[in-house]
Amino acid sequence: MGGKVKAVELAIQCRGLGKRFGKYTAVQNVSFDLPAGTIMGFVGPNGAGKTTTIRMLCGVSIPSEGTAQVLGYDVYKQPEEIKQHIGYMTQKFSLYDDLTVEENIDFYGGIYNLSGETAANDKARTVARINLAERMDQLVASLSGGWKQRVALACAILHGPKLLVLDEPTAGVDPVSRRVFWQIIRQLAKEGMTVLVSTHYMDEAETCDYLGFIFYGQLIAFGPPAEMKAREQKATLDDLFVYFVEREAVDDPRNQRGR
Numbered sequence: 001m002g003g004k005v006k007a008v009e010l011a012i013q014c015r016g017l018g019k020r021f022g023k024y025t026a027v028q029n030v031s032f033d034l035p036a037g038t039i040m041g042f043v044g045p046n047g048a049g050k051t052t053t054i055r056m057l058c059g060v061s062i063p064s065e066g067t068a069q070v071l072g073y074d075v076y077k078q079p080e081e082i083k084q085h086i087g088y089m090t091q092k093f094s095l096y097d098d099l100t101v102e103e104n105i106d107f108y109g110g111i112y113n114l115s116g117e118t119a120a121n122d123k124a125r126t127v128a129r130i131n132l133a134e135r136m137d138q139l140v141a142s143l144s145g146g147w148k149q150r151v152a153l154a155c156a157i158l159h160g161p162k163l164l165v166l167d168e169p170t171a172g173v174d175p176v177s178r179r180v181f182w183q184i185i186r187q188l189a190k191e192g193m194t195v196l197v198s199t200h201y202m203d204e205a206e207t208c209d210y211l212g213f214i215f216y217g218q219l220i221a222f223g224p225p226a227e228m229k230a231r232e233q234k235a236t237l238d239d240l241f242v243y244f245v246e247r248e249a250v251d252d253p254r255n256q257r258g259r
């Protein structure tokens with residue numbers, strides 16, 4: 001009691017973040033703090049604004065309003081620094097089918113400007129982490145969806161990012177591959193990487209340290225999953241999700257704005 005509270009290092013800090021496309025407000029007033037080294041699940045129905053928010057935080061899309069610091073960099077002033085220090089994997093990740101696993105990894109190493117000993121070390125570390133050694137000579141075209149996803153993850157973390165951003169990484173992947181993928185993600189977080197992951201799978205969301213629930217472009221709840229369920233007195237995340245959607249389901253307010 002009375003001792004100094006150690007400041008928590010934040011990987012993401014955003015306040016009132018919003019994005020308009022013309023007169024349409026896709027995302028509005030998103031605020032949260034994500035401590036470094038934690039996993040945040042981002043959930044919400046289709047079209048809620050997950051990808052739009054993620055793109056602003058990755059320095060890919062300039063916000064229309066609000067502020068955000070990602071790994072200490074400002075999304076308006078330092079988007080290039082953000083892009084260099086994060087790993088970003090989307091659902092439609094890009095791998096070259098007619099190259100081998102190793103050639104794909106080397107290609108991404110080139111994009112990140114890795115060379116010499118650093119490149120060799122980064123590659124060896126990544127291949128070991130993702131357990132890809134036995135597949136290095138295989139053509140990507142001949143891999144299953146689950147293995148392709150692991151190769152895409154390898155390419156996203158090759159440069160040792162402090163923040164890994166995954167936009168629906170496991171959509172359409174079989175349950176066993178999903179489980180393996182999440183074991184890797186949790187291991188990366190244990191080693192200090194911060195992870196922001198959007199998902200429609202509540203079993204995945206359940207294991208995150210923090211959850212953000214976005215609906216009609218607004219972050220309507222943020223916190224540890226257990227706290228969120230307790231706050232609304234719901235037994236499962238499925239129940240909580242349905243409760244939020246039914247509670248908030250009026251006409252999409254984004255359609256009325258800006259008219």
Ligand SMILES: Nc1ncnc2c1ncn2[C@@H]1O[C@H](COP(=O)(O)OP(=O)(O)OP(=O)(O)O)[C@@H](O)[C@H]1O
Pocket residue numbers: 021024026044045046047048049050051052053
């Ligand atoms: N470039 C754009 N121009 C106009 N509207 C856009 C653009 N990008 C996204 N939107 C709209 O913004 C809203 C939020 O879309 P977003 O892709 O962020 O949702 P999402 O939560 O990621 O959905 P999903 O789960 O389907 O991927 C949607 O209504 C979408 O149509």
